[in-house]
Structure formats: C-alpha cells, structure tokens
Amino acid sequence: MSKPTLTISSKTYSAWSLRGWLLCRLAGLDVELVDVPNDASNRAELLLLSPSVLVPRLSIGKLSVWDTLAIAETLNELHPEAQMLPKDAAARALCRSVSGEIHSGFSNLRSALPMNLKVRHESFPIFSGAKPDIERIEAIWLECLQRYKGPFLFGKKPTVADAMFAPVTQRFLTYAVPMTAEIAAYCEAVTAWAPMAEWIALAKAEPEDIEELDVEF
Template identity: 65%
Template sequence: MTGAVLTISSKNYSSWSLRGWLLCKLAGLEVDEQVVSFDDPENRAELLLLSPSVLVPRLTHEDASVWDTLAIAEYLNDCYPDAGMYPEDRIARAHCRSISGEIHSGFHHLRSALPMNLRAQHDRFHIFTGARPDIERIETIWAECLERYGGPYLFGARPTVADAMFAPVTRRFLSYAVEMKPSTAAYCATIDDWAPMREWVDAARAEAEEMEELDIEF
C-alpha cells in the first residue's frame, strides 16, 4: 500500500475518474485504485448523469479526503509544487486554471451527445446539432493555446492540469469520428500518445463489461 487511494468507477465510461487519475500521474503520486461497484448509486449517477459533483473520483492521502477533479488538482499542486502541474508563468497559470474550470463546469451538450466510451470506435457518427457550439469552442481553446504556447501540449512542451482535464474530450472526438481542424487532430494525437493515457485506455479495453449499454438517451 502506498498510503494514497484513488476511488474511481469504470475506466471505460468514467471521464471524471480518468481526469483524477491523470492528475495523480502529473503529480507523480502513486495511488492504489479502489473501484466502486457498478451497483453503487453514486457510481450510476456519475456514469448516467455525467456529473462532476459526486464523490468519484476521490483521493485519500495523508488524512485528507479530496473529491471533485479541480479540488484534487489544487490539492496535489499544494502537496507537490515542483511537479509542474501548472505553468510557471503567472499569466499562463491563470489561463490554465480558467480553461480547466471551463471544461469542468460546461459543455453539457457535448457530454450528452458524445458519451465517454473508450471501446467505441465509429467511422461515422451523427452529432446532435446542439453539441456543435461546444465542439467549436473547444477547438478554439485548443488552437489558441497551441499557437500561444507552442505545443504539443496546451501549455507547451509538458502536460499540465489542462491536458488532464481535456484528455477525455480528445477520446470523444476520436471515438465518434468528429470532423476536426488539423491543429485539433494533432492535439488529439498528442494526448492519445501520452503514456498515462495509453495506460488508462489499455486498462479500459481490458475491463470486464459488467453493465449493459447505459440506460439513458444521449
């Protein structure tokens, strides 16, 4: 046991669990994973309602219990200030926090139209019209960051909290064959090739299928 435990739900379906896990990787914190049951009501809420305001993921570390992905990010940054989770520059750091907060609290049409499913791979997929503004806004965020900070990650040569927060979106774009600008496709490829992301996706694909297709209309 490492003394740090990250409570997560399905690796295949849970975008919030992925974010929490990637944040721990960014901090360099090794965690023991505690997977909640598919029958757990909070797990169902997290998967079916696509809500960030439940207690999964939850990090238990040195007598602290921290839930909500942004709270986990700030806690880990406090504990490991030399890990480089945020950009060093004050203005860039504020920018990173702003777009991380935006993906945390918004883009509800995108979440419902393109639900997280790492096993899914569509050659073509009809995207609900209401999700188009969300996709356009995300592409704008990424393009601005990549141009301003030089890539390949959103804030330069190293991944930050923002990349952990947007990582599930890249998988949605790839899984549902979203038509993308070249800069968007390049960023999705960068995240797809990020070692922690590959590790999570491989584990998700090997995960036992313990639940039927999510019983909700997206």
C-alpha cells in the same frame, strides 16, 4: 503511511475518474485504484466515501478530497515540484480558466458524445446542439496550441488543462468528429501520453458486460 488511493468508477465510461487518474500521474503520485461500480446498490457506499456521491475521491493518509479541480489544487500544493500549472502567471491564469470551463460546462457535448474508450466510429451523426460546444473547445485548444506551440496546451509538458480535456480528445476520436490537422495532432499527443495510454489499456481490459453509466460520474 499506507499507499494513497483513488476511488473511481468505470475506466471505460467515466471521464471524471480518468481526470483524477491523470492528475495523480501528473503530480507523480502513485495511487492504488479502488473501483466502485456505479449502480443503485452501491449508492450508500459512495455516500460514505464522498458526500457529493461523485468520483474520483483521492485519499492520502487522513486527507480526503473529491472533485477533480479540488484534487488538482490539492496535488499542486502537495507536489509543487511537479509543475502541474504553468510557471508564467498569465499562462497559469489561462490554464485555470479553461480547466474550470470544461469542469462546469459543455453539457450538450457530454450528452451527445458519452465517453467510451472501447469503440471508434468511422462516422457518427452529431446533433446540432453539441456543435457550439465542439466549436468552443476547438477554439480553446487552438488558442493555447498556437500561443504555447504545443504539443500540449501549454507547451511541451502536460498540465492540469490537458488532464481536464483528455476525455474530450477521446470523445472526438471515438465519434469521428471532423478535425483540423492541428486539433487532430493534439488529440493524438494526449492519446500517446503515457498515463493516458495506460488508462486506455486498463479500460479495454474491463469486462464486456459492464453497464454504461446513465450519468457521467
């Protein structure tokens, strides 16, 4: 069988591509990254790869799956030994719930603080519409960190939830979002997570003239 592939867009700007990569690494799956630039000339190619025109897209043999939560559940089925979800049923339910929440919500945060792994602002004006999103995310993180004692959301080991929230930690760091010590420690723990550090290095090596995405693929 050929090596699994993960079709992605920009490593610098694409939060969804980052999530797909982290989920594969969380499962212990070694994948080949296939870059598809997100511009109009590549729309037809993206449609052939994924009917939803979304990346990431994971291909393992004849299996093809897109959408990050679908990728997470597929990898969890294929690699149960990786324990991508917590063992405890209540923790597992919470993990799935908060992962679903970040997957479908927080549109104001996405618009106000787009992911950009190449910059760090010392200060940045955050418009009022994004503040409820930030407050809700911090509430989720604090609930999990205090209940499961960190350094990750569900304890000592990263889970699907950490992969889903990883781009948000980088947004907080990029735009100097004011944080408590506990929240800042979590953001730094995710940044130091080996596959996250590897992705950041790959992003910094991308060409400087790459176009920032108009929409977050």
